[in-house]
Amino acid sequence: MRAVALLAERPADAPPAVGPEGIDSAGFRLTPETAESLRALDLARVAEAPARRVLILDRPEGRAAALAERFRALGADVEEAPFPDHARLMSSVQHAALDCSAFTRAPAWLAQDVAPGVAPAGTGRTVEAPSPRLRLPGAVERPLRFGPGAGLFGILCEPVAAAAERPAVLLLNSGATPHSGTGRMSVRLARRLAARGIASLRLDLGGLGDSASKPGRRDGLIYCRDMVEDAQAGLDALAAAGHGAAVAVGLCAGAAVALHVALADPRxxxxxxxxxxxxxxxxxxxxxxAIGSAVKPAAAYLPRLTEPAVWRAILRQDRKASRVARGLSERAARRLRIGAGRLRAGLTGRGYARDDVLHAFQALTDRGVRTLMVHSAGDVTLGELEAQAGADGGRLRRMGGLWMERLAGADHSLMERAARERFGDLLDELLDRIGTGATGAVRGQGPGPPEGTGALRVNHATGNSPA
Incomplete structure (x- = not known):
């Protein structure tokens, strides 16, 4: 429990990790009751065997032999085996290995206790198992296989009582995280939406999560062009379930896919x-x-240029300093190139740069697409926004049909509970605007920032009113 509390790093302005409601860490909350139960847990002192058969996989430096003997003394059939892949499996998600021997060993061990099946007498007719469904208060969830060769996977979450004429929500992967989302954020969002009568599909794009690998491409890649086709297959799956229009939601790399599926598909x-x-x-x-190439807005680095240590790092070609310098210079060159494309298009009617985001958002605005862009305060991704639209996204903030929000006290993945709740409110607000055509007050909260006026609302993810 001490380790969980210590590992719960908090962004600036976020509430403390440990409070009267428990410990918040990595998007999960341990209630005081759960934490106390875990503190009291001591497997070496259990009075009964946990099961008739027990498999213990121990890491090389582990000390589970005494535990195995304790379970045997209680009458359990205990099998011990090494767990050589433990260190690789428990590394960061960028390096964690999937080819873990324990994943093969465990199901084989379980199968030893399963009696071989006996074919029933009769007609030999094949009976398909019913499609699995999870029934929740106010919602029903079921897994879907869809897309080319049924290679894509997602969870369709539908409300028991659907709201009339409301679009569904397509929840895309956050970076390379599976469809459940970081800290189960997508699961919680889907069920929150269902409580409001709105259906959703949280899916895995090709090569991520439970979806099949892409031919000729390694798994785990993000910002892939062909993921737009996968997202469109998700729209097809929603349409097949009776949901013709959708709002695409993406965090981090999922946001780029959401943008391009919106450009490609009028649904x-x-x-x-x-x-x-x-x-x-x-x-x-x-x-x-992607993490290694991210560069903050230029203003984040300018104050440090007066520090001699920074110049020494640049002159000796320090890896981090070189990366930042290269990123800023590439960003400046890109802005010049995009600006030249806009000038050319203004004179000839064509010639926008392929990566001109303002042109893309203008096309969505012209089509009537409502857009919400949310950034965590101080997030590194604000650098990319600056590169495309100027400081604080000024050009985008003056565009109709789009409004921007800044979440104080939030990390990049919105693992803070208060930040998630505030984001959920913002998503509700967008859906209400789309569903009712409203541009003013929503649910009695008072008017949001007027679209296209340059307004930027900063929300404090502590439950306070917007500043």
Missing amino acids: TIGLVLVNPGRFVLGEGVTQEE
Whole structure:
């Protein structure tokens, strides 16, 4: 419990990790009752065997032999085996290995206790098992296989009582995280939406989560151009379930896919982008490469240029300093190129740069797509926003049909509970605007920032009123 509390790093302005309601860490909350139960847990002192058969996989430096003897003394049939892949499996998600021997050993061990099946006498007719469904208060969830060769996977969450004429929500992967979302954020969002009568599909794009690998491409890549087709297959799956229009929601790399599926498919009538690290798709990069290439807004580095240590790092070509300098210079060159394309288009009517985000958002605005863009205060992705639209996204903030929000006290993945709740409120507000055509007050909260006026509302993810 001490380790969980210590590992719960908090962004600036976030509430403390440990409070009267428990411990908040990585998007999860341990209640005081759960924490106390875990503190009291001591497997070496259990009075009964936990099961008739027990498999213990122990890491090389582990000390589970005494535990195995304790279970045997209680009458359990205990099998011990090494767990050589433990360190690789428990590393960061960018390096964690999937080819773990324990994943093969455990099901084989379980199968030893299963009696071989006996074919029933009779006609030999094949009876398909009913489609699995999870029934929750106010919602029903079921898994879907769809897309080419049924290679894509997602969870359709539908309300028991659907709201009339409301679009569904397409929840895309956050970076390379599976469809459940970081800290189960997508699961919680889906069920929150269902409580409001709104259906959703949280899906895994190709090569991520439970979806099949892409031919000729390694798994785990993000910002891939062909993911737009996967997202469109998700729209097809929603349409097959009776949901013709949708709002695409993406965080980090998922935001870039959401943007491009909105550009490609008119069934997307709303768009939510949360901390988009890039706006352009390509052949794909690893999550580690994307993190390593991210550069903050220029203003974040300017004050440090007066420090001699910074110049020494630049002159000796320090890796981090070189990366930042290269990123800022590439950003400046890109802004010049995009600006030249806009000038050319203004004179000739064509010639926008392919990565001109303002042109893309203008096309969505002209089509009537409502867009919400959310950034965590101080997030590194604000650098990409600056590169495309100027400081604080000024050019985008003057565009109709789009409004921007800044979440104080929030990390990149919105793992803070208060930040998630505030984001959920913002998503509700967008859906209400789309569903009712409203541009003013929503649910009695008072008017949001007027679209296209340059207004930027900063929300404190502590439950306070917007500043």
